[in-house]
Amino acid sequence: MAEERLPPGLDAPRPMPDALRARVEAALLVDLDQPRPIPGPLHGRLTAALLAAPAGTGAAVSPAAVPPPVPGRHRRPLGALAAAVTLVLCAGLAGLSTVGDGGAPAGEVAADTAPAPAPPAAGAETTSPADVDPPPVVPTLPPPPASSAPAPVAPPAPVAPGGPGAAAATAPLGPAPPFAFAIADASVAASEPARAGGSLAAAPAPPAGAPAPSPRRVRVIGGDADQEAGFGAYLDLLNRAGGIGGRPVQAASAPAREGALATVNLSGEPLKPGSRTGGPLIETLTAPEAVLAGDVFGFSSPPERQARLAVEAVYPAAVPGATALLVTATSGVYATSVADAFEAGLRSRGVAVTRSPYESGPATIPPDGATVFLSLGPAATRAWVSAARPGAATALVGVASLHDPALLAGLPAGTQVVTPYRDPGGAEGEAIRAVTGGRPPGAAVLHGWATAKALAVALWRSGADGPADLAAALAALAGYDSRLAPPYEVRPGTRARTPEGLVLEVAGGSFVARSDFRRDTA
16 A cells, blocks of 8 residues: 655644743743643634744645644654644743633642554564654753842821721822832832922912811920920921811910820920820830820830930940040939940949939039940930040940030040931931931931921821821831831830831941941840
């Protein structure tokens, strides 16, 4: 019997398109042991491609015109070619198929089996080893290593009225407060580029005859002029830009307690127990960790932990035989918790400590080469620097109260300060410099500004209209990045902010950062 002929050109080599080649080569690197189905539409396209004429002939072959393979014929017939192509293409189907092709979604594998080839018929022509294609060699690659980079922290969802655990609100109230987020925060910059980046415009005036929107009130206890200036300057920008959802945020004086959502302490000392009535309390720059719990919040870090970091910056290891002068306040946190933290840290490193209480007036001038640690409030710090006139050889060390640009002229080069805030720079930094007369801001101004901004963001995200709602919104600020400190985080069981501070050094008449934010490990 005459040998049946295959349709001309079907066993001719065909170049694979570059795009398909790259996809098939990538697919060959996946696990070939798993069966994969060919989606129906893709199966049809593959069949048509296999039956197409060679490039350049312009002819095509109908499926009906293709005779079945001849039993016993093993000289690379169409069946062998189709099987080889099917093997290669099926190996890559997980990467090449899509839901739109009728197959399983990428990453899913469906079971399928292929019939085993029939054994040669009796008397059939055998194939020599040289006539058989060797099996493809598929390299086995290890899985890619998991990324070690931390996942980005998304800003927490808005908090709805109703207190902790209440359902989240559907959306924040209107435009974001001024400088609420960095420009890189796409979730805000995409919809509020001008407001997020700090380009401020006055809010449109209400229609003539329309009633003025009712303000959201907070009770403010003043006392530190710099904290008050930073807080008031931010609220002024906020209200000129439309407030929160069209309603201004109003700072009421201490006696005005009716209708206040919260109490904000901007004095030089934390509030005494029982000095507030209801609602959350946002504490001052000097609030120690012991008072920061429950509904008492603080956006600065505790000053006693700043003191521990200051000792660590000067004495990273033990220095037996070293001596230090510790100048302390006569009352308040700088005479107790902050001074005690300084002394405990110094003694743990073998440093002999001499305490020297100071309040105001004349001061003992430290000897040349002395190392002096200051545990004084802002006013006493200014008075001591002016009176003591520390010399160029004096190593002066302090915490937030020493981070004051007004002191720079009297501070020796090399003075080290641990501060809870950074100057944000950019447009926001320029807005803050309007408060300080063009000088870089100190810790007290930055604390007032940061406190007002955190309050505004909590109100904006929650729509809080009651003290309990605002307390829940303030607690939900975890992870919020104000750009003045690390993303908001508190120590377990407290409202004490951590990491606690970064190290500044006086150089060239300026405060220069010598570290990023550090965390007290105690």
